Amino acid sequence: xxxxxxxxxxxxxxxxxxxxxxxxxxxxxxxxxxxxxxxxxxxxxxxxxxxxxxxxxxxxxxxxxxxxxxxxxxxxxxxxxxxxxxxxxxxxxxxxxxxxxxxxxxxxxxxxxxxxxxxxxxxxxxxxxxxxxxxxxxxxxxxxxxxxxxxxxxxxxxxxxxxxxxxxx
Amino acid sequence: xxxxxxxxxxxxxxxxxxxxxxxxxxxxxxxxxxxxxxxxxxxxxxxxxxxxxxxxxxxxxxxxxxxxxxxxxxxxxxxxxxxxxxxxxxxxxxxxxxxxxxxxxxxxxxxxxxxxxxxxxxxxxxxxxxxxxxxxxxxxxxxxxxxxxxxxxxxxxxxxxxxxxxxxx
DNA sequence: CAAAATTATTTTAAGCTTAAAACAATAAGT
DNA sequence: ACTTATTGTTTTAAGCTTAAAATAATTTTG
Numbered sequence: 001x002x003x004x005x006x007x008x009x010x011x012x013x014x015x016x017x018x019x020x021x022x023x024x025x026x027x028x029x030x031x032x033x034x035x036x037x038x039x040x041x042x043x044x045x046x047x048x049x050x051x052x053x054x055x056x057x058x059x060x061x062x063x064x065x066x067x068x069x070x071x072x073x074x075x076x077x078x079x080x081x082x083x084x085x086x087x088x089x090x091x092x093x094x095x096x097x098x099x100x101x102x103x104x105x106x107x108x109x110x111x112x113x114x115x116x117x118x119x120x121x122x123x124x125x126x127x128x129x130x131x132x133x134x135x136x137x138x139x140x141x142x143x144x145x146x147x148x149x150x151x152x153x154x155x156x157x158x159x160x161x162x163x164x165x166x167x168x169x
Numbered sequence: 170x171x172x173x174x175x176x177x178x179x180x181x182x183x184x185x186x187x188x189x190x191x192x193x194x195x196x197x198x199x200x201x202x203x204x205x206x207x208x209x210x211x212x213x214x215x216x217x218x219x220x221x222x223x224x225x226x227x228x229x230x231x232x233x234x235x236x237x238x239x240x241x242x243x244x245x246x247x248x249x250x251x252x253x254x255x256x257x258x259x260x261x262x263x264x265x266x267x268x269x270x271x272x273x274x275x276x277x278x279x280x281x282x283x284x285x286x287x288x289x290x291x292x293x294x295x296x297x298x299x300x301x302x303x304x305x306x307x308x309x310x311x312x313x314x315x316x317x318x319x320x321x322x323x324x325x326x327x328x329x330x331x332x333x334x335x336x337x338x
Numbered sequence: 339c340a341a342a343a344t345t346a347t348t349t350t351a352a353g354c355t356t357a358a359a360a361c362a363a364t365a366a367g368t
Numbered sequence: 369a370c371t372t373a374t375t376g377t378t379t380t381a382a383g384c385t386t387a388a389a390a391t392a393a394t395t396t397t398g
Contacts, residue, residue, distance in 0.1 A: 021304035027315055028207065028303045030322045035204040036249050037329045038197065047357085055384065073346055080205050085385050087348055092383080109346045109393045133332075134197045135190035140328035141321070146196055149321040152314055153199045159309035160206045163302075216387085224354065242376055254355050256378055261353080278363045278376045 031156075038137050045133055050126050055081075055089055057130070060098060060115060060123040069114030071104065098122065200325075207306050214302055219295050224250075224258055226299070229267060229284060229292040238283030240273065267291065 043054045062078055063070060072090065076083050090113055093099040098119030104110035115123065138146065212223045231247055232239060241259065245252050259282055262268040267288030273279035284292065307315065 019301070019304075021300045023315060024304045024307045025300055027307060027319055027322075030319060030326065031200070032204055032208065033249075034322050034325050034329065035201055037326065037333070039201065040249065041329070041333050043356090053356095053383075071346080076346095080202075080209065081384090082386055083347060084349075084387080088384075104346095107346080107394075111347070131190045131194055132188070135193045137329045137332045138193045138196060138325065139332060141324055145321055145324060146192060148317065149325070150196055150199060152310070152318040152321065153196075153203050155310055155314060156203050156307065156318070157199065157206065160203065160210070160306045163306045163308060164206070164210050212386090222353075222386095240376080245376095250354090251356055252377060253357085253379075257354075273376095276364070276376080280377070 038134075041137065042130070042133060046126070046130070049129065050122075052126065056093060056098070057123075057126060059086075059089055059093065060119060061127065063099065063113060063115045064120060064123050064127070066114075069102070069112040072111045072113055075113060093119070207303075210306065211299070211302060215295070215299070218298065219291075221295065225262060225267070226292075226295060228255075228258055228262065229288060230296065232268060232282060232284040233289060233292050233296070235283075238271065238281040241280045241282055244282060262288070 039054070046052050046054055046057055058079060059075065062075055070078075072086055073083065076086055079086070090099060090101060090111075094101055097116060099113055099115055102112045102114065104112050141149065208223070215221050215223055215226055227248060228244065231244055239247075241252065241255055245255050248255070259268060259270060259280075263270055266285060269283055269285055271281045271283065273281050310318065
């Protein structure tokens with residue numbers, strides 16, 4: 001513990017307090033604020049305008065992209081929610097006639113979830129308005145801002161994945 | 170529907186479908202993915218390492234910054250969650266001895282919520298590790314990336330607020 | 339082929355979250 | 369002072385969410 005003993009990378013990393021990560025913390029809090037703010041407003045408008053919840057809308061959005069339906073476990077991965085969560089969500093959407101559950105013809109464990117015609121029609125109507133809301137919420141960003149933000153978020157996504165899964169796989 | 174009839178702004182905006190906002194939609198989905206990814210991992214680690222939930226941690230984080238406690242309604246605004254939500258959360262944190270509820274001396278309706286000494290000590294321990302997790306999750310971003318992302322998220326936040334509250338007030 | 343491991347889903351228990359209604363206290367306007 | 373409006377909190381009902389355990393079917397492996 002000699003004062004003279006300076007680490008080898010002192011030149012490159014400059015003299016740094018022993019671990020100050022407040023900047024990253026602020027960045028994370030700001031990111032979270034943005035998504036909470038926008039998500040809350042989308043949730044509010046979906047309820048007000050269509051009397052639908054955000055999770056229901058999100059699930060239908062996934063299914064709209066899959067004309068032949070999706071396995072529950074794929075939905076779970078895509079939506080980043082637990083299987084158990086989806087079981088209940090699908091139950092309610094089946095009850096309201098928006099989706100149907102079918103046993104997979106190739107795997108008797110698997111359930112294939114698909115939009116009904118009515119569910120798809122209703123979703124498309126909502127999605128049209130939803131897209132405008134988003135455009136409005138991001139309305140003050142220039143095209144350059146948007147592409148730059150897109151790029152930085154892509155980098156953030158990769159960084160987080162690396163930290164979560166490890167560099168391997 | 171004449172092929173020759175080109176809109177007046179064709180020069181400046183190029184030939185554009187009537188209202189295409191898929192770019193903003195992708196931006197929103199990417200922002201949401203990033204925050205869901207990071208939030209999920211933080212949630213997982215808090216549980217694994219300290220057996221605490223994220224909402225509990227968030228509430229204690231707010232109180233740690235307020236040595237004299239905070240009114241429940243202020244907590245509600247800061248955390249962007251409903252009052253009713255906080256009532257239950259505070260109930261559980263009182264039960265576990267992390268916070269205390271006091272009636273405000275100046276307003277008999279208001280409840281002042283404060284960290285107990287034990288709650289504060291426990292929070293500080295968790296916060297130390299938490300900061301490292303965040304630094305790791307954002308670890309692949311350069312200092313320039315971070316400041317640029319910070320700037321763009323600030324702009325996004327203002328844009329969303331404008332869209333939510335209207336330009337006035 | 340039988341045992342073991344994996345994969346797909348559901349169930350359960352606990353906690354989180356919201357909107358809306360109810361309740362209580364303060365502030366504002368007459 | 370009295371009425372009205374506003375503010376602060378809690379309650380309620382419904383739905384969302386998770387982790388962990390349970391169930392069932394498929395795949396892998398010895």
